[in-house]
Amino acid sequence: MTNSQKPEIDAPTGPAPDQLEVTDITVGDGAEAQAGSTVDVHYLGVEYSSGEEFDSSWSRGQSINFPLRSLIAGWQEGIPGMKVGGRRKLVCPPQLAYGPAGGGHQLSGKTLIFVIDLLGVS
Structure with missing residues (x-):
């Protein structure tokens, strides 16, 4: 079963x-x-504080393919153990996302929520 929406x-x-x-x-x-x-x-x-979307592969119309080790720590910790066909929600505090406020990234200091559909692993 694949989540298609x-x-x-x-x-x-x-x-x-x-x-x-x-x-x-x-x-x-x-x-x-x-x-x-x-x-x-x-x-x-989405940002935890506002619920505002900041990024979505859905909006671009294509999935992304990345080595887990190149992604934020929250994904590195939260995706292993997930199986293809699954949908998982991760709530990542700043230290597992883009670091503390003032870190130079627009999302630094923010708690972030991700909903991730795992389409494939290699």
């Missing part, structure tokens, strides 16, 4: 977590991602 994320309530939160929305039944895997994913990213 862009996910929607409701604006969160309450304080942002200070640890990575991993929630399986759909458990896949395909190959399992490992720490050293290259992953093919569709994803949606």
Whole structure:
């Protein structure tokens, strides 16, 4: 089963977590991602504080394919163990995303929410 629609994320309530939160929305039944895997994913990213979308492969109309080790720490910790066909939500505090405020990235200092569909691993 493959999720074929862009996910929607409701604006969160309450304080942002200070640890990575991993929630399986759909458990896949395909190959399992490992720490050293290259992953093919569709994803949606929103800011925790506002619920505003900042990035989405869905909006570009194509998935991305990257070695996990080249992605933010929250993805490196939150994707291994996920199986192809699955959809997982990651809530990444700043230290597992783009670092503390003032770090030079527009998302530095922000807690981020990602919904990730795992399409393939290699």
